[in-house]
Amino acid sequence: MFRRFLVTGRVQGVGFRWFVEREAQLIGVGGWVRNRDDGAVEVLASGEKKLLDSLYNKLLIGPPAARIDKVEVEDAEPFDGYKKFQIKESW
Secondary structure, X not given: OEEEEEEEEEOOOOOHHHHHHHHHHHHOOEEEEEEOOOOXXXXXXXXXXXXXXXXXXXXXXXXXXXXXXXXXXXXXXXXXXXXXXXXXXXX
């Protein structure tokens, strides 16, 4: 299963990408996280539904310095090359 998450709020400059990378690796999902130029953080993840649901719950909380306003979720097209989870270059 593949999902795309778009997280808005105070999510850049607060360690959010490193938080997501760590939590995703602990949960066991593949994919990536990156900052967007509109101030949001985008996450593309693959794994079992229960693991992606667990990641979603972590995104709702975020690191202590973050403020999460909204987490949008949608199914994503399958993607290759991200068996591990990593921080991707921002755009």
